Amino acid sequence: MKKKIALVKGDGIGPEVVNEGIKILRTIEEHTDYEFEFKEAPMGGEIWKKCGESLPQSSFEIMKQSDTILFGAVGLPDIPQGVAEKAILRVRQDLDLYVNLRPVKLYPSLHDMCPLKTEIVKNGIDISIFRENTESVYAQIGGVVNQETAVNSMVYTRKGVSRIIEYAFEYCKKNNLGELISVDKANVLAVSQFWRKIFQSIGQKYPKIKQTNYYVDAFCQWLIRDPSSIQTVVTENMFGDIVSDEAAYLVGSLGMAASGNINPNGVSMYEPIHGSAPDIAGQGIANPIGTILSVKMMFEESFQDAPIGKFIDKAVEYSLESMRTTDIYSKFAQKDVNIKRVNCKEMGNDVLKQLKSILKN
Ligand SMILES: NC(=O)c1ccc[n+]([C@@H]2O[C@H](COP(=O)([O-])OP(=O)(O)OC[C@H]3O[C@@H](n4cnc5c(N)ncnc54)[C@H](O)[C@@H]3O)[C@@H](O)[C@H]2O)c1
Numbered sequence: 001m002k003k004k005i006a007l008v009k010g011d012g013i014g015p016e017v018v019n020e021g022i023k024i025l026r027t028i029e030e031h032t033d034y035e036f037e038f039k040e041a042p043m044g045g046e047i048w049k050k051c052g053e054s055l056p057q058s059s060f061e062i063m064k065q066s067d068t069i070l071f072g073a074v075g076l077p078d079i080p081q082g083v084a085e086k087a088i089l090r091v092r093q094d095l096d097l098y099v100n101l102r103p104v105k106l107y108p109s110l111h112d113m114c115p116l117k118t119e120i121v122k123n124g125i126d127i128s129i130f131r132e133n134t135e136s137v138y139a140q141i142g143g144v145v146n147q148e149t150a151v152n153s154m155v156y157t158r159k160g161v162s163r164i165i166e167y168a169f170e171y172c173k174k175n176n177l178g179e180l181i182s183v184d185k186a187n188v189l190a191v192s193q194f195w196r197k198i199f200q201s202i203g204q205k206y207p208k209i210k211q212t213n214y215y216v217d218a219f220c221q222w223l224i225r226d227p228s229s230i231q232t233v234v235t236e237n238m239f240g241d242i243v244s245d246e247a248a249y250l251v252g253s254l255g256m257a258a259s260g261n262i263n264p265n266g267v268s269m270y271e272p273i274h275g276s277a278p279d280i281a282g283q284g285i286a287n288p289i290g291t292i293l294s295v296k297m298m299f300e301e302s303f304q305d306a307p308i309g310k311f312i313d314k315a316v317e318y319s320l321e322s323m324r325t326t327d328i329y330s331k332f333a334q335k336d337v338n339i340k341r342v343n344c345k346e347m348g349n350d351v352l353k354q355l356k357s358i359l360k361n
Pocket of ligand 1: 013017072073074075076077254255256271273274275276277278279280285286287288290
């Protein structure tokens with residue numbers, strides 16, 4: 001199976017973590033009948049400094065013509081605010097990446113990194129959050145009026161709301177998940193009342209899936225009171241941004257979390273949720289697991305290959321039993337002589353070793 005993969009390494013730690021993702025892809029190529037053609041597509045702050053564009057058209061063409069995109073992170077402290085963000089928003093809008101899927105999983109060996117009490121998370125955390133990725137306040141309609149008033153419009157369309165809700169229901173059906181939670185603010189916002197009606201109407205097609213509505217404020221409380229009871233969540237763009245970042249902190253580090261920006265009928269983009277981390281860039285200590293898990297999502301969502309996704313997940317789980325990068329090396333890990341502190345490459349190499357042994361068996 002031939003697949004063209006655009007590589008957007010980006011800025012800061014982006015290239016360091018994407019290189020570990022590429023190693024995983026190369027290993028899968030060696031052990032299966034996948035064949036990958038990689039093309040680099042520069043984007044972000046470094047390329048802006050060179051040519052004045054944070055998303056050169058040539059890069060965008062490479063992305064459009066690929067089967068899928070592996071993305072690191074963009075943004076630098078010494079470029080004007082908005083330059084890198086504009087490039088990301090353009091990719092999301094122009095490739096119509098309307099599904100933002102953010103899995104939140106607490107690996108068994110990382111329970112000490114969860115900020116919640118052990119008794120709250122003893123049953124683990126494994127949540128899939130579906131965030132609408134193209135509408136709401138991110139449609140960028142509004143501005144500052146006469147330096148006195150600021151407005152941003154929350155735009156929802158029937159098409160935009162329906163397609164993300166349908167995608168989330170289909171995901172539940174495909175993965176035998178018994179409940180879909182919709183998060184809104186229908187007690188205050190007209191847009192949320194519109195959302196809720198569409199959720200209820202589409203839900204009629206899925207009578208076997210329990211349908212629950214939460215106001216976003218109540219959901220944020222529930223997420224820290226009983227995260228083990230939550231499996232699948234669908235919400236709009238801004239609530240999804242906030243809720244998924246809150247959830248990401250429960251699994252130990254930003255460096256652990258992956259995401260997919262998905263167009264089910266087009267090119268999708270997979271990326272760790274963290275940014276370019278300028279404070280640690282160039283030191284080789286970044287955690288590559290968020291990127292490796294983004295590669296896992298690429299197989300599950302773009303290549304419809306759940307078994308390879310499971311193998312990568314297992315490889316990560318096994319590696320974390322004996323080693324950790326600095327961001328997840330807690331005071332508890334320091335007491336355990338069997339847990340080594342490792343750098344980005346060492347962590348990536350160990351996941352690779354575990355994956356090779358899984359693929360051989
Ligand atoms: N999708 C993206 O490309 C994206 C997302 C968020 C932020 N950004 C950009 O990144 C730059 C830095 O933003 P920020 O500092 O707010 O967020 P950040 O995610 O880059 O870093 C926040 C903190 O988490 C740590 N961290 C992040 N990823 C890590 C990893 N893989 N391993 C170990 N530690 C990790 C960092 O060292 C830092 O202390 C800004 O320019 C911002 O605009 C880009």
